[in-house]
Amino acid sequence: MRVLIVSHAHPAFSIGGAEVASHALFRALAAMPGVEAHYLARTGHPVARHAAGPLMSLRQGPREVFAHLDGYDHEWLSTRQLEDLDGPIADWLRDLAPDVVHVHHLIGYGAELLALLRRVLPQAVICVTFHEYLPICLNHGQMVKTQRNRLCHSASPAECSACKPAWTPEQVARRERFLKDHLALADRYVSPSRFLADRFVAWGLPRDRFAVIENGLADSPAAAPRPLPKGGRRARFGFFGQVTEFKGLQVVLDAIARVPDAVWGEDAALAVFGGNLEHQPEAFRTRFEALLQAAGRRARFHGAYRPEELPRLMAQVDWVVMPSIWWENSPVVIQEAFHHRRPVICSDIGGMAEKVRDRVDGLHFRTGSAEDLADRLAEALTDRALWPRLSAGCPVPPGAADCAAAHLDLYAGALRARGGAVAPRPARRRRVSPGLSGAGHAAAPHRPARRPGDRAGRPA
Structure with missing residues (x-):
């Protein structure tokens, strides 16, 4: 085939x-x-x-x-x-x-x-x-x-x-x-x-x-759990993906500022791994940069990453945060997080809610609510039994x-x-064709509607 x-x-x-x-x-x-x-x-x-x-x-x-x-x-x-x-x-x-x-x-x-x-x-x-x-x-x-x-x-x-x-x-x-x-x-x-x-x-x-x-x-080794110092917490959060308004970074940056100092402590941090910020509208870039600056030491923006870098980056975090304000579909980041046994904290809608089971392999929060996300982050930081249980519950993705x-x-x-079968194939040769509008080509089952201004004889 x-x-x-x-x-x-x-x-x-x-x-x-x-x-x-x-x-x-x-x-x-x-x-x-x-x-x-x-x-x-x-x-x-x-x-x-x-x-x-x-x-x-x-x-x-x-x-x-x-x-x-x-x-x-x-x-x-x-x-x-x-x-x-x-x-x-x-x-x-x-x-x-x-x-x-x-x-x-x-x-x-x-x-x-x-x-x-x-x-x-x-x-x-x-x-x-x-x-x-x-x-x-x-x-x-x-x-x-x-x-x-x-x-x-x-x-x-x-x-x-x-x-x-x-x-x-x-x-x-x-x-x-x-x-x-x-x-x-x-x-x-x-x-x-x-x-x-x-x-x-x-x-x-x-x-x-x-x-x-x-x-x-794609096949890749799973990252081991992040080594912890004696008495250490699972306190590192990671965002992976495109930096756009719809991915909800403004929500998570607002949320981490709402977690009390006594809960956040000196060891907690949010790492943002993502690209395409330079292609976003100016208003979003300005707000993102202001929120990042306001977060201070609590957040660090690392920029874009290559797919082959992901295991190494995933090894630096304990939790993956997906705060999208749109429905999503089936984010590959969720599967990657599960492959590395990192629980996912995500918005409670669409493909995210379908893929992440609340309190089985991750946590849901109310979409767009920095307050509710702050509560989930605080829970992750204070309940030491939560991460081992959710990590163990992560499914093995296909x-x-x-x-x-x-x-x-x-x-x-x-x-x-279609009534067809894959037949043995002769050796291919380069063919010169008169083009889509030339004679001798099979017609489509019906002619799709054309946009206003499309020319006749072209694919519509």
Whole structure:
């Protein structure tokens, strides 16, 4: 079976849960007998584009290819680089001829990629993994209201227009139809959490196409518990992830300032490991830096980290704090914490509440409440029996091989449903194609809605 994994970024250049999960799946599939795995990652500025075209290797590894795509409309999840999709990328896909194309994110590629795949590879199985709620939500896919960051429980043209006044209800409805028509071209949808799958089903995607498959972790040794001095406490807290407003760092920095000095003591500390602060809005950066300064010795910001550094960093902490103010899906950080047997203190909503069992392998606190989080931190610092019990309760997360095996079962079932089978393959040769709009290519089952201004004859 030849499988192409498509990611919106490569973890060598962008450290995020989706990038790490997609690349771990690629590597695990590549190690399985009978599977030929390939990886296509989108890149863009500041990486320079090759003069010869959008495809390049960037010397990452065998069967790892990059597509340089910068012309992307984030709100529509749509691309303006139709010529690149229609030309060099289409030719490469025909030449590769995968049995399965598994898309992790439409970011950078646009929904038009799904139309391209269906028309260029009419017999291939197309899978889409959702990592957040971007097709549903115009507010960065977070399903959080723009007014005071209130949680959003459902989407509709009227609700979304009220949240994003620049969009009329009619425009929201057109965007919804545009995305649903393209997503309908996929054979299967994958969600790492039931919570996220339920949100997309409520939005209108068919439940029978969904599979819930937990992301698998790449093999790595678990960090030993942090050595303690005689009489020492489990008093080191760690945050791992992107530094954005929705990750709730403002909540945890506020919370640690609320813990009484007598409880916090001289040995407690919060370590913040995360990147992308420089890309955040100025108002958030200003507030984050002010809260960090106010925390003084209680908190230290270490900046971005590489995936291979995580075991060493996890060895420095006792607890992992996940204070996100949005629903989340299935944060890889939770699995990484469980792998290293670090209990998780998290917000009590969405994928976090689904993955972390309160008082079994972690603690829940009321979302967005610095006061409630401060109480949980104080409990962690004062109840010495709590950490050993919760650490022992941490489940063993699935490994990358387990995840790959579950995906192979999904792919095989989808191939059978399409009436296809994986046939012996002749040697591949480079083919020159007239392009997506040329004659001789199979048509899509139906023509997805086009955005206003799209040209005829292009993937819509």
